[in-house]
Amino acid sequence: MRSLDAVEILRRGETIERYKEGGNSMLPLIKSMQPVRLEPIGTRELKVDDIVFCKVRGSFFTHKISKIRGKQYQISNNHKHVNGWITHNSIYGIVTKIW
Incomplete structure (x- = not known):
C-alpha cells in the first residue's frame, strides 16, 4: 500500500490492519516490511514513545514521538x-499492534 493511500484511509477514520513499510530504522521494535495495525489518531492524546504514522519534511514514516513541546512533536x-x-x-495514525 502506498503511503498516500494509507493517509486517505486514516483520514476517513478507518483502521489499516496490516500496513507494511520498508527500512530498518525502527529495529528491533519493527522489522522491515513487518505488518503493523494503524489506527486513526482522532482526538487521542499522544505521548512520548508512541509510534505514529506521520509526514516529516515531505516523507512518510512510522516513527516514534521522542519529545513533545506544546502542540509540536519531535x-x-x-x-x-x-x-x-x-x-x-502531520500525524495520521498510531501503531496499536505489531505482528
Missing part, C-alpha cells in the same frame, strides 16, 4: 535519530 527513529518537529496535522 519524530525520531528507534536509534534516536531525530527526523524533525511536526504538528498534530
Whole structure:
C-alpha cells in the first residue's frame, strides 16, 4: 500500500490492519516490511514513545514521538535519530499492534 493511500484511509477514520513499510530504522521494535495495525489518531492524546504514522519534511514514516513541546512533536527513529518537529496535522495514525 502506498503511503498516500494509507493517509486517505486514516483520514476517513478507518483502521489499516496490516500496513507494511520498508527500512530498518525502527529495529528491533519493527522489522522491515513487518505488518503493523494503524489506527486513526482522532482526538487521542499522544505521548512520548508512541509510534505514529506521520509526514516529516515531505516523507512518510512510522516513527516514534521522542519529545513533545506544546502542540509540536519531535519524530525520531528507534536509534534516536531525530527526523524533525511536526504538528498534530502531520500525524495520521498510531501503531496499536505489531505482528
